[in-house]
Amino acid sequence: MCGIAGIVNDTGSGVDTALLEQMLVEIGHRGPDGSGVYTDSHAGLGHVRLSIIDVGGGRQPMHNEDQTLWVTFNGEIFNYVELMDDLRQKGHRFGSRCDTEVILHAYEEYGEDCVRHFNGQWAFAVWDCRRKKLFASRDRMGVRPFFHARLGREFVFASEIKSLLRHPAAPRAVDRLALDQLFTLWTTIPPRTIFSGIQELPPGCSMTVHDGTTRVWRYWSADFTPPAVAPTIEESMHGLRELLVDATRLRLRSDVKVGAYLSGGLDSSVTAALIKRFTDAPLTTFSVGFEDAQFDETPYQREVAELLRTDHQSIQCTSADIGGVFPEVIRHTEKPILRTAPAPLFLLSRLVHEQGVKVVITGEGADEVLGGYDLFKEAKIRRFWAALPGSKIRPRLLKRLYPYMPNLQAQSDAYLQAFFHVRPQDRESPLFSHIPRFDLTSKLKQFLADDVRVAVGDYDARDEVQSLLPADFANWDTLCQAQYLEATHLLPGYILSSQGDRMAMAHAVEGRFPFLDHRVVEFAARMPPRHKLRGLNEKDVLKRIATDLVPESVRRRPKQPYRAPDATSFFGTADQPLRFNYVEDLLDTARLSAGGLFQPAAVERLVQKARRGRLVGTKDNMALVGILSTQLLVEQFIDSRRPTSGGSSTTRPLNVAEVGALAEV
């Protein structure tokens, strides 16, 4: 796990090695164990390394035997052992026992289709010196990041946007349409990013850069087409268990210590339990606890840790902790966020790093893949109700959904019905499941400045989501449709990035996710929907196979979403007010006016409401966090021409070792 960066120069006039090194300094936090660059007349590849596999031999950029191919790689190819055996039989000779080298030989053997053979999480670029061609790829689910930009006669890429912004020709401006997307979907729709002119390679896609031309194509996409003969529940249980066991086994491949996150819920308990079955080595588990009881899951975390006899470590997170680290969190997310939930994970990865652990296995992805989210149940109830709109009983099921939301529980039947009422025009919408979330989030756009609204015009992010749906989408089961939308947008755009890679890698920690092994994903996609969501019982198949893995109390407890305090992290409560200078500065009316993105008067009212301790609703909280994080982004990346890493505690001088010849090969 590492950080990558690179430059391709169309003219062959050489690349600026100093610039490449500066780009690496920006992502130094991703790879504290070493660094390297390769340059020739047409291209430069850079790499900062977090050594995990073949600690002694895996230096990058790495070349093939005749030095015609060079690769810079962030991530893991978990099935590299098996691929190495296959490739050896086909005549390839390996100089290391590193998964990086497998990419080179697989590319030699299979060309751009090589990624179809990979089981892993990757972002890499292979430079073909002879053909002057760059081939880059990103893993199926979007675990590892890859950003790029065309700047004049140069194509530049990197693990993080801050590297690209080091290029003197990089534009520094907020993309207005991206704001519309973010304040509708919680994330942008790749290739668009919040920064004008900077693009993201979408998950499941590869690209080439050759002769000044960029080509991007999709090599994988989730397919929910059911098999001709539906499996029985026993077959689903058996198949899922076998795959999960193997997915976990592969993810334990590491030459350094592997730990695990424990949330207290079912998914991470299952992955931690599976790890324990493979290893006698003491397992260290890590958890976030909250001072505020409504977010805290400490008792469940302890229960699982005691049962599994792990060395358990946790942090106790307060509102003030979140407010304190929030600017650093946004420097890493490089994207506005609508919840503070990434911040505690930033603090947690710091603990992991301090404990000397570089790799953590987590339960991430299970809710998307196996139908765990309340949103899936909500959609099911809304459909059930829409089939008999006059029913007074059907909408009452909605109250069963959100036991942890007191505001919703307090609603009268009349209001409950009013809120979740299915409009006639929504009934046939392909976005049916997500309409309430998208509608609620869209309300945040009322805070956008008039100029931004004019720039956005008639554009609606929901229309773009709809236009990108696969051809078969309409034929899929409604749960599968909802799962597809969730796995395509929120999962890579927020869960795996803002809350995932970026928070973990801020402290050089690599996350690994057995539930997102593509074999698990593909198997679950073809499972009958009732095996995932049986009635209103989520992840039924997983609960069934978890009987001997996790405590009964964890298996049976209602799902609790991972949340953290939002507005109170910045303003405290009426009894215990908090004050942060950066919050005052960035939400100041004059500052907002100058920034031109939000309406100062509207934000002022929102802030006053927060100061009075009256900011309690979901929408208001999302608005506050969204506006504050956008303002932080603008301050750190656009207003400031300074290197973004300046002042960060995680940055240290980079000692760049050149591994490639400067002369053309």
Add this chain to the structure above:
Amino acid sequence: MKAIEQQLRQFVSENFLFGEDASRLSNQDSFLEGGIIDSTGVLELVTFVEENYPIRVEDRELTPENLDTIDNLVRFIETKLSELANQA
């Protein structure tokens, strides 16, 4: 404009509309249809009413008929106040 109506308009404007032009909200505009309040908003509204007028909103009264427009709210509050006066 009646005092109650004015107070309600101000509250709705400051707490739910934020930057929206409050003058564009008519007294008959539905808060639900306009997406002006969410589930928390209903509770905020009820809290405001209970804190500013000597009335209690019963569970059975938590309906859009009573609370979903400025007009409905004014009517609801006036009815409750007059009930109170009659009892006194």
